[in-house]
Amino acid sequence: MPELKTMEYLKKIYKKRVNELQELRNNGVKVIGTFCIFVPDELIFAAGADRTILCGGKNETIPLAEQYLPRNICPLIKSSLGSIVNDGCSGIDSCAHFGLVDMIIAENTCDGKKKMYEILDDFIPTYVIDLPQRPDTDIALQYFLQELESLKTELEHFTGNEITSTKLLDRIKESNEIRKLLHQLYCERKRDPSPISGVDVLKIIQKQFFLSPTEFKHILKMVIEEIEHIQPEQESNTKPRVMIAGCPLSGGNTKVPKIIEERGGVIVCEESCTGTRSFWDLVDEDENKDPMLSLSQRYINIPCSCMSPNKKRLESVVDLAQEFNVDGVIYYTLQFCHGYNIEAYNVQKELKKAGIPMLSIETDYSDSDIEQLGVRIDAFLEMIS
Amino acid sequence: MITVGIDSGSSTTKAVLLEDSKQLAYTIIPTEFDFVKASEKAYFDVISQSDVQEGDIGHVYSTGYGRKNIGLAERSISEITAHALGTSYLFPEIKGIIDIGGQDNKVISVEHGKVLDFLMNDKCAAGTGKFLEYTARALNIDINDLGDLWFMSKEPALITSMCTVFAESEVISLRTQGILKEDIAAGLIKSIANKVAIMAKKINLHNSHGPIAFVGGVAKNRGIHAALEQEISTTLLIPPEPQITGALGAALYES
Numbered sequence A: 001m002p003e004l005k006t007m008e009y010l011k012k013i014y015k016k017r018v019n020e021l022q023e024l025r026n027n028g029v030k031v032i033g034t035f036c037i038f039v040p041d042e043l044i045f046a047a048g049a050d051r052t053i054l055c056g057g058k059n060e061t062i063p064l065a066e067q068y069l070p071r072n073i074c075p076l077i078k079s080s081l082g083s084i085v086n087d088g089c090s091g092i093d094s095c096a097h098f099g100l101v102d103m104i105i106a107e108n109t110c111d112g113k114k115k116m117y118e119i120l121d122d123f124i125p126t127y128v129i130d131l132p133q134r135p136d137t138d139i140a141l142q143y144f145l146q147e148l149e150s151l152k153t154e155l156e157h158f159t160g161n162e163i164t165s166t167k168l169l170d171r172i173k174e175s176n177e178i179r180k181l182l183h184q185l186y187c188e189r190k191r192d193p194s195p196i197s198g199v200d201v202l203k204i205i206q207k208q209f210f211l212s213p214t215e216f217k218h219i220l221k222m223v224i225e226e227i228e229h230i231q232p233e234q235e236s237n238t239k240p241r242v243m244i245a246g247c248p249l250s251g252g253n254t255k256v257p258k259i260i261e262e263r264g265g266v267i268v269c270e271e272s273c274t275g276t277r278s279f280w281d282l283v284d285e286d287e288n289k290d291p292m293l294s295l296s297q298r299y300i301n302i303p304c305s306c307m308s309p310n311k312k313r314l315e316s317v318v319d320l321a322q323e324f325n326v327d328g329v330i331y332y333t334l335q336f337c338h339g340y341n342i343e344a345y346n347v348q349k350e351l352k353k354a355g356i357p358m359l360s361i362e363t364d365y366s367d368s369d370i371e372q373l374g375v376r377i378d379a380f381l382e383m384i385s
Numbered sequence B: 001m002i003t004v005g006i007d008s009g010s011s012t013t014k015a016v017l018l019e020d021s022k023q024l025a026y027t028i029i030p031t032e033f034d035f036v037k038a039s040e041k042a043y044f045d046v047i048s049q050s051d052v053q054e055g056d057i058g059h060v061y062s063t064g065y066g067r068k069n070i071g072l073a074e075r076s077i078s079e080i081t082a083h084a085l086g087t088s089y090l091f092p093e094i095k096g097i098i099d100i101g102g103q104d105n106k107v108i109s110v111e112h113g114k115v116l117d118f119l120m121n122d123k124c125a126a127g128t129g130k131f132l133e134y135t136a137r138a139l140n141i142d143i144n145d146l147g148d149l150w151f152m153s154k155e156p157a158l159i160t161s162m163c164t165v166f167a168e169s170e171v172i173s174l175r176t177q178g179i180l181k182e183d184i185a186a187g188l189i190k191s192i193a194n195k196v197a198i199m200a201k202k203i204n205l206h207n208s209h210g211p212i213a214f215v216g217g218v219a220k221n222r223g224i225h226a227a228l229e230q231e232i233s234t235t236l237l238i239p240p241e242p243q244i245t246g247a248l249g250a251a252l253y254e255s
């Protein structure tokens, strides 16, 4: 496949965004850092602030974090903290935005992140929202709604701007627009053969919470327009269609998707926070309803492995695998991510029932296991083709 | 059609030469430092063992750790696929394969040579041929004699460490306590068998309705063979030359 113009464009986007954030701050606009898709960015925007995602995908910043954190926790957590404590970690590529936030809005999800946030607060003021872990009850919804109300107050305080229902509804509509564009992009990948590589889609979606909504929308429109007309050679038809399911693939981390596609597979869907989990469900735009309630209902339903029981995720993995007509699922977990790691057992069970093969892999951000992963992935691709 | 399969492993390189799927020659040589050189040597070894001329060879396929760098081969296939093909060719009715090699363990669930599911050990030498090699050294015995000690032991020692480095020091500590050599050896064997059996059970091999084969260099070790049969409560089929099933599978690829 020839290189897409969108991918060319994307290469210059990092610097541009960093300049933009700097400028916003110079003009008194607050920039908020986030780590997780449970934090509704509609609220941040409605308060007149901007936001940028701080999930680390780089190996280089991990040693910097090990001064503060134990060695045996998930690389995403270490990489994130490493990037922040070193304030823009000079000399490391694509790291400058970590030094550009005024405040962090974190969330009580997995144990590792929760405890890391307590340390993080020493470096940047960190506000934590709590999440009920069993999301499917009325009480849970009420509780989460309250948590979002408190966050709203906090944001209003911090920015000095009131969050009105009208402003919030506008931002909900804008975020929904992005979600719909992502649906369109993913829809293109249902074609056989898919007109775009999984690595390209990943590089785009990794920017979802990094860029401004306007810029991100622009990129999505550009790529959709570009690939709509692509008629891939029929020979790529024989490539096995793969779905990745599991942990997020944070910015800078494309290790496993690259191995999969270099070895002859094509990724057509990601059941991940850098994938379907970040956009699949829309927020209700009903104007006669409290937008805070609509937000709560949508966000509490995100099927992350920190929820329990997590039937929704099990169902959604199988549904997506079928909808995207995949030949197999590669279950991707980061080392020491107990939630997704343990959940592999039940996901495997459900996929087996549906007759869909699954390969489990566990890895970190280092390059040391590329060959070992390659052997397994080769064997899996041979098995499903 | 004459084909050659080369299995470029971390400790040994194997080659098999077939004519119309009939095995004419095979070889097993140490890989040493240079994977490519070893593969060439193995290739010419099997040719010179048969009366085949190099020009008569139709296809060369590679597998194994160094498979991507074998210039002689026109393409490479993964070890999993190769072992499944090779072992199923020898035992057409098998439903499972356990392979313990120099650097990794694999368990494969198969049906008529097709892979249904598989698992490989993670990035660690626990329970592999390397584990045996190091711990045999700590016991001061030849690796080939290690297996025989299994049958002499009445009370296998308990080895708790799966890490090769720590197991080595555990062995030394058992020695200082005066534990019998055969009991330590049997303990090591039991710990490997146990680790591999857990992998096999994870993909449900113990419930597959059909025989299971045991291949790879370590399958020649009688003690491990017996211990593994005990752990998964079934008899294991071992080919006459269990080390060459990967190379055989590569030679059979696309035939």
Ligand code: SF4
Pocket (backbone or CB within 6 Å): A035, A036, A037, A038, A109, A110, A247, A248, A273, A302, A304, A305, A306
């Ligand atoms: S995996 Fe869970 S905790 Fe991590 S970003 Fe996604 S929703 Fe948040």
Ligand code: SF4
Pocket (backbone or CB within 6 Å): A074, A075, A076, A077, A109, A110, A111, A112, A113, A247, A248, A334, A336, A337, A338, A339, A340
């Ligand atoms: S990958 Fe797992 S352990 Fe790491 S931050 Fe996300 S949920 Fe937590």
